[in-house]
Amino acid sequence: MSGSIQDTFFEECEELLEATDEGLSAIEGGDHDPEVVNAVFRAVHSIKGGAGAFGLDELVAFAHRFETVFDEVRANRMELDEPLIQLLLRSCDHLYNLVAVARDGGETDQAHHNMLIEALDKYIPEEEEDLTFEPMGLGGPMDVSAIDIPQAPTEETYQIHFRPLKDMYSTGNEPIFLFQALQEMGELTIVLDDSELPGFDGMDPEESYLSWNLTLVTTEARATVEAVFEFVEGLCELSIEGAGDADADAAALAALEAAFGGAPAAESPPIVEPAAMVEETPPAPFEQPAPAPTPEVKPDASGSKPAAPKAENSKTEQRGPNPTLRVDLERVDRLINAVGELIINHSMLAQQIANLDVADVRDVETELEGFKNLARDIQEGVMSIRAQPVKPLFQRMARIVREASSATGKSCKLVTEGENTEVDKTVIERLADPLTHILRNAVDHGIEKPEDREGTNKDKVGEIRLTASHRSGSVCIEVKDDGAGVNRPRVKQIAIEKGLIPENAELTDAEIDNLLFAPGFSTAKEVSNLSGRGVGMDVVKNAVTGLGGRINISSSPGKGSTFTIILPLTLAVMDGMVVSVADQTMVVPITSIVETMRGNDDMINNLGADGTLLSIRGSFVPICDVAGALGLEKKDDQPPGVYLLVETETGQRSALAVDDIHDQRQVVIKSLDGVCGEIAGVAAATILGDGKIAMILDPESILAASPAVGAFDTERRMSNAS
């Protein structure tokens, strides 16, 4: 159980960190609205609170410093000047790291950690609050100081009424362990109340019928007693009443009200986080006890009302105005699969009806058309669930740019546009690495040193523009820097040195730029910490191609370079051309096809022993026989009838020879992962209308596997060179 709660904590951490980042970016942009400052403070505080509950000391300590400094800002005791904002931004980045370390294990960069702590400490005035955190502790230091909980050094008697709800058992909690914990604190008397127990016949084995009345005599503070029940909050009916603390209750309540009512900024205690998790689960039919660790927990919840609504407020403020639902990704994927089946099912049905020997099927066809539209609606709806704005990704990129700038001693800023563009979640996840690489490259190689920039009449601060937009059924992500542009002579020289191109090759500017994507190409003179770890832009290209996308570069010397990534909107469905190759039905992605044409013998020209070229309106493109490239045997000797003209990323054209074209349709992509290993030339599979599986081809890798075209490539280079 603690595993899943911890997961939830980390999920929330992500959100909170994003909120922090967002707030800080707004502050950096000049927005010093107290609400923004408060939002950041709350977010950091919640992280600290949650981390405290899990005993993540390093994270707590750091978040605490961050919070303390921010508290000063919030109270207007400290001015938010540029160095402080930068420090806070970097501290926020470090919080990300600490959370990541806490979640995934690994080592914190101690030097960096200490450096930041030292820098933060400079802003913290005089005395420090007590930092120690009980792993199970209730309430942060804030609350302890704000609410004067009666410390009980003397023995106190608590009357505890405890009635677990059904849900408590389903989360794996055992009352006996709770009682054992109580017993360790002092003298415990347990009285079982089984009055609700129905007869044997009417008993539901999953229902909870038992409750307990406990009497505890202990010297421990009330908060410690309550802490025992922390993890069953909301899963039980609980009342804890101290024998002589009615007065104390009133006092504490008053203090609480004062704390929440008097200072709106006063934070809801960290325990609100676990409570918020509880609210995500279907609400229990019973009234839930107040989620906050108020000193007052009454069964009717009325006593804690002053605290509860406030906690609610702060929560909604953090979440933003749109109510959202957190759903297990697997459930969504299951739905997506089911919709995929529905689409396949539709085409099967359509095929069956077409095969029927019925004179008039028009009515059925009309209805079938309606079915198709509905299926498409559902599909789009389901896909939009998976679609997420690229904003969090872009925020992460801002960190990357900051880190890269400070590592290289350059100053750059990242300007983002189209943050709300929605892209499939998987695409976003798998885009993070390539984008990181491009941005690091942009800072490392693109943007010039500040002194060089001043010499060329540019602003000292380099600008990197990260844009996302939808462009006719695909997503376009652009990284544009205003740096020096690709140093073409050097790129060419390196390519020659590394044997990527012949020495006397003559390449167009675009071809030189594209050399950056060649495997094993890295322009960094020495291996820096940042980019140039031997893996180059070819890794970026592979990642993008792996997502079914394309990447282009354009550059103008002295003005900067632009990387453009074009991605399909979804990974689950694509438009394909259904073709037949050696008696097998296959699908070629529409996006890669430039043109299709029926060939005749006049168009085919031989070149050398095996090479054949297709002449299209006066130009010649190499022919690649798909059946041959896939190692399939053809049953007849007929020459392929149809050519699909495809264009590779380098702008090179080739003609894929197939037997016939049947149809153009939307197909559901079925991954071949786990079915078999990687197959050259095949990207995935799909299920056609007749229930048969068809391979989805990957033209790029077919061409790479085809010896004829590969050889031709070199030939052309050589002929260019002469």
Place this chain on the structure above:
Amino acid sequence: MQAEVKSNDQEVKHAQFSEFVSFTVAGQAFCLKITQIREIRRWSPVTILPHAPSDVLGVMNLRGAVIPIYDLSARFGLETTEASERNVVIVVSSAGKPVGLLAESVSEIISINPEEIQETPPVDSRNTMEYIQGIISHDETMVRIINLDAVISVPEQVL
């Protein structure tokens, strides 16, 4: 075609007995534990996987899932099967993923006392040794018990 497995009352009483499904591959009798089998289907043409080894026939659509089909006969180093309508595909589960195995025909369900299982006597063919877990004598014929993990796991490394 789905083979529904009914255990009759008498067999249930002998709890120590395990049930095996026997089938023929290239004229030889083999069997698999009934719990390893998800379903048995009639052969229908599969989609060829390019560049696949000869014992991988291709992939088949099993209610929306893409599953690979192996030719058991070729895997055992016997002659490759010319698959036809008369043949069957035994769908087994490997680590939660379904895999289809082409066999000539399914014979019957046999009940075996684990004590009756004999160790495979050493023979020259290493291929066979690897894939056969043991042998049993049933109605005076030898039935080979297939080591399913070995049969399924190898191709993924090969591919």
